[in-house]
Amino acid sequence: MIESKEKPTEELILDAAMKVFTRKGFAAARMEEIAKEAGINRALLHYYHRDKQTMFNRIFESRFKEFFKGLFVIFESDNISLFEKIKRMVDHEISTLMKHPDLARFIITEIAQSPDLLIEYGKKLGINPRVFIEAFEKQIAKEVDAGLIRPIEGKQLLINIMSLCIYPFVAKPVIQTMMSLNENNFYDMAEQRKIEVSEFIINAIKK
Amino acid sequence: MIESKEKPTEELILDAAMKVFTRKGFAAARMEEIAKEAGINRALLHYYHRDKQTMFNRIFESRFKEFFKGLFVIFESDNISLFEKIKRMVDHEISTLMKHPDLARFIITEIAQSPDLLIEYGKKLGINPRVFIEAFEKQIAKEVDAGLIRPIEGKQLLINIMSLCIYPFVAKPVIQTMMSLNENNFYDMAEQRKIEVSEFIINAIKK
DNA sequence: GTCTATAGCGAGATAGAC
DNA sequence: GTCTATCTCGCTATAGAC
Numbered sequence: 001m002i003e004s005k006e007k008p009t010e011e012l013i014l015d016a017a018m019k020v021f022t023r024k025g026f027a028a029a030r031m032e033e034i035a036k037e038a039g040i041n042r043a044l045l046h047y048y049h050r051d052k053q054t055m056f057n058r059i060f061e062s063r064f065k066e067f068f069k070g071l072f073v074i075f076e077s078d079n080i081s082l083f084e085k086i087k088r089m090v091d092h093e094i095s096t097l098m099k100h101p102d103l104a105r106f107i108i109t110e111i112a113q114s115p116d117l118l119i120e121y122g123k124k125l126g127i128n129p130r131v132f133i134e135a136f137e138k139q140i141a142k143e144v145d146a147g148l149i150r151p152i153e154g155k156q157l158l159i160n161i162m163s164l165c166i167y168p169f170v171a172k173p174v175i176q177t178m179m180s181l182n183e184n185n186f187y188d189m190a191e192q193r194k195i196e197v198s199e200f201i202i203n204a205i206k207k
Numbered sequence: 208m209i210e211s212k213e214k215p216t217e218e219l220i221l222d223a224a225m226k227v228f229t230r231k232g233f234a235a236a237r238m239e240e241i242a243k244e245a246g247i248n249r250a251l252l253h254y255y256h257r258d259k260q261t262m263f264n265r266i267f268e269s270r271f272k273e274f275f276k277g278l279f280v281i282f283e284s285d286n287i288s289l290f291e292k293i294k295r296m297v298d299h300e301i302s303t304l305m306k307h308p309d310l311a312r313f314i315i316t317e318i319a320q321s322p323d324l325l326i327e328y329g330k331k332l333g334i335n336p337r338v339f340i341e342a343f344e345k346q347i348a349k350e351v352d353a354g355l356i357r358p359i360e361g362k363q364l365l366i367n368i369m370s371l372c373i374y375p376f377v378a379k380p381v382i383q384t385m386m387s388l389n390e391n392n393f394y395d396m397a398e399q400r401k402i403e404v405s406e407f408i409i410n411a412i413k414k
Numbered sequence: 415g416t417c418t419a420t421a422g423c424g425a426g427a428t429a430g431a432c
Numbered sequence: 433g434t435c436t437a438t439c440t441c442g443c444t445a446t447a448g449a450c
Binding site: 216247248250251254255 | 434
């Protein structure tokens with residue numbers, strides 16, 4: 001593997017840190033492993049970043065944004081039908097996670113360890129899910145009242161959508177082993193879900 | 208808090224270890240914290256269990272069983288309809304996780320760190336998901352062929368069922384914060400899902 | 415900027431008194 | 433069986449040469 005464009009060391013480090021933190025989590029990650037992954041020396045990590053925690057925060061922030069941005073944007077677009085919105089959300093979410101299969105597990109487990117992270121970085125990055133959730137709930141209630149879909153609570157529907165999109169990636173190693181899926185098989189399955197999940201949801205709620 | 212029935216120390220330790228390992232994972236768990244949780248001294252942990260790893264293995268085995276047993280049993284019962292089976296699976300899974308909300312995240316993250324755990328403990332405990340999965344796929348294929356349900360792949364349906372049941376618990380801290388749910392609210396929501404999810408799935412696949 | 419060497423510390427494990 | 437004291441080691445972080 002020849003590096004045709006030699007990246008600046010700082011970026012090499014960030015890339016390496018991202019990989020290692022994402023697959024190991026903060027506690028199990030080792031500076032040694034990050035250095036190795038970046039092809040440099042342990043000491044050099046500290047030249048660019050004060051310490052492990054600082055490094056982690058930087059990585060967490062960017063991954064947090066990656067995970068939480070996107071989704072909400074779609075919902076805000078106003079003049080498209082509910083079913084179309086759901087299709088786009090599902091497609092967007094599964095596409096994102098196919099590109100970053102460990103992202104969801106990383107974010108969720110780190111937040112589980114210190115729930116304040118969600119509030120802290122939510123504020124810092126101006127991501128406020130509640131606004132989005134309320135809008136979503138309102139739209140669902142309206143559709144139900146108008147008799148356009150079966151009765152269902154917005155919260156529950158939203159959890160269902162997230163579950164169907166996100167869980168397969170969170171549990172990827174479990175699913176792969178249980179169902180004997182190699183990397184390719186897994187991605188085929190995920191790709192198929194872009195449509196499968198949309199249809200599943202729409203069938204579940206349509207009248 | 209008065210301990211009316213004083214448990215033997217060994218059990219106190221196992222209970223404490225279960226709690227700490229489950230919420231922190233192996234890497235972030237501290238022997239000190241386990242000792243404190245058990246109300247004893249650090250050194251005493253080593254009197255009952257050789258070391259941290261041994262202790263962890265013991266805990267992991269019992270939690271692994273807890274997570275993977277159950278589910279499969281239900282499916283094997285033969286003379287009930289598919290919809291009834293789904294209802295029972297959903298109810299069983301959500302009930303289990305309501306009792307042990309951190310269980311799924313624990314098992315999944317530890318397996319993600321070392322996927323061999325799934326194979327190793329699966330063998331050790333005689334849990335073989337593949338048999339179950341194949342039977343499930345066969346039944347779905349039959350129902351589809353007979354025109355009793357919409358066309359859907361068994362694998363995808365199974366993943367959907369697991370996702371809808373398990374994800375809310377895996378992502379519990381995220382969901383609680385995003386949706387402003389305290390413990391009670393969360394449990395009400397989960398309780399409601401026992402029916403909500405069954406209906407959702409059945410509507411999604413019925414003709 | 416990058417390395418080698420090493421200081422410093424946190425945490426797991428052991429020795430030994432009671 | 434349970435504790436206090438201590439050893440040991442792995443890992444983070446720093447000092448200093450190049």
